[in-house]
Amino acid sequence: MSDILLSLRDIHTDIGQYHILHGVDLEVPRGQVTMLLGRNGAGKTTTLRTIMGILPPHRGEITLDGAPVTALNSALIARQGVALVPEDMGIFANLTVEENIILASLNGPPDRDRLERIFTAFPALRTFWKGRAGTLSGGQKQMLSVARAMITERRLYLIDEPSKGLAPAIVSTLAKALRELKAAGATILMVEQNFRLAKALGDHAAVMDNGRVIWAGPMATLAADPELQSRLMGLSLEDHA
Numbered sequence: 316m317s318d319i320l321l322s323l324r325d326i327h328t329d330i331g332q333y334h335i336l337h338g339v340d341l342e343v344p345r346g347q348v349t350m351l352l353g354r355n356g357a358g359k360t361t362t363l364r365t366i367m368g369i370l371p372p373h374r375g376e377i378t379l380d381g382a383p384v385t386a387l388n389s390a391l392i393a394r395q396g397v398a399l400v401p402e403d404m405g406i407f408a409n410l411t412v413e414e415n416i417i418l419a420s421l422n423g424p425p426d427r428d429r430l431e432r433i434f435t436a437f438p439a440l441r442t443f444w445k446g447r448a449g450t451l452s453g454g455q456k457q458m459l460s461v462a463r464a465m466i467t468e469r470r471l472y473l474i475d476e477p478s479k480g481l482a483p484a485i486v487s488t489l490a491k492a493l494r495e496l497k498a499a500g501a502t503i504l505m506v507e508q509n510f511r512l513a514k515a516l517g518d519h520a521a522v523m524d525n526g527r528v529i530w531a532g533p534m535a536t537l538a539a540d541p542e543l544q545s546r547l548m549g550l551s552l553e554d555h556a
C-alpha cells in the first residue's frame with residue numbers, strides 16, 4: 316500500500332470556453348492533511364471539483380489508491396469514498412438537520428457512534444436536529460456541511476474554505492472538529508485562506524498559481540519562510556492570520 320492516496324498528473328480542466336487548470340500535479344499522502352493554497356482565482360476550487368468528478372478534465376490522470384478514477388462521474392467518485400465539503404456548503408435548506416444527515420449517510424441509517432461524535436463536536440446540531448437547515452446560522456450551516464462528510468467513514472475528504480466568513484469563535488470549534496477527524500486518521504485535502512488554521516492543521520502544503528501547483532512541501536517549511544510565502548503568493552501568509 317503506497318503512502319500516496321490521491322495523485323493528479325498533468326490535469327487540465329476547462330470551464331466552458333476557458334482553460335482553467337493547466338497541468339496540475341499533486342500528491343496527497345494517506346492519513347495526513349494537505350493544504351491547497353494560492354492567490355484568489357489560482358484554481359483551488361476547480362481542482363477539488365475536478366477530483367470530485369464535477370468538472371471532468373480533458374487531459375491527465377487522477378488515481379485513488381493507484382486506481383484510475385479520472386473518467387468517473389461524481390456519484391461514482393462518492394462511492395469510492397470521497398466526500399466534498401463545498402464552499403457553498405451544499406446543504407438542503409428546506410430539509411431538517413436530521414434529513415440532511417440521513418441523506419449524506421451512504422450506507423443506510425447514520426451510525427450511532429459517529430452521530431454522537433458529531434454531536435460532541437457540534438452541539439448545535441443536536442439542539443436543532445429537527446429544525447430546518449435553512450434557518451441555521453452561517454457557522455451552524457458550515458458545521459452541518461462538515462458533519463455530512465463525517466457521518467460516513469471516507470477515504471478522502473475534500474474541504475473547500477471551511478472558515479470562510481465565520482467568526483473566530485466558530486472557527487475554533489470547526490478547527491477542533493477537523494483536528495479530531497485528523498486524529499482519527501482521515502486523509503484531508505483542504506483549501507484554506509486562514510493561515511492560522513492552515514498552519515495548525517496542515518502537514519503538507521501545495522501552492523497553486525495560474526492553474527498549476529507551483530510549490531509543494533512540508534507545511535512547516537512554508538510557515539517558517541515569509542520570503543517563500545511572499546514569492547509564491549505575493550504576500551506573507553501571516554497577513555491572513
Ligand SMILES: Nc1ncnc2c1ncn2[C@@H]1O[C@H](COP(=O)(O)OP(=O)(O)OP(=O)(O)O)[C@@H](O)[C@H]1O
Pocket residue numbers: 330331333335353354355356357358359360361362
Ligand atoms: N463558472 C465559471 N466560468 C468561468 N470562469 C470560471 C468559473 N468558475 C471559475 N472560473 C475561473 O476559474 C479560475 C479559477 O477559479 P477557482 O474558483 O478554482 O479559484 P480559487 O483558487 O479557488 O480562488 P478563490 O480563492 O477566489 O475561490 C478563476 O480565474 C475563475 O474566475
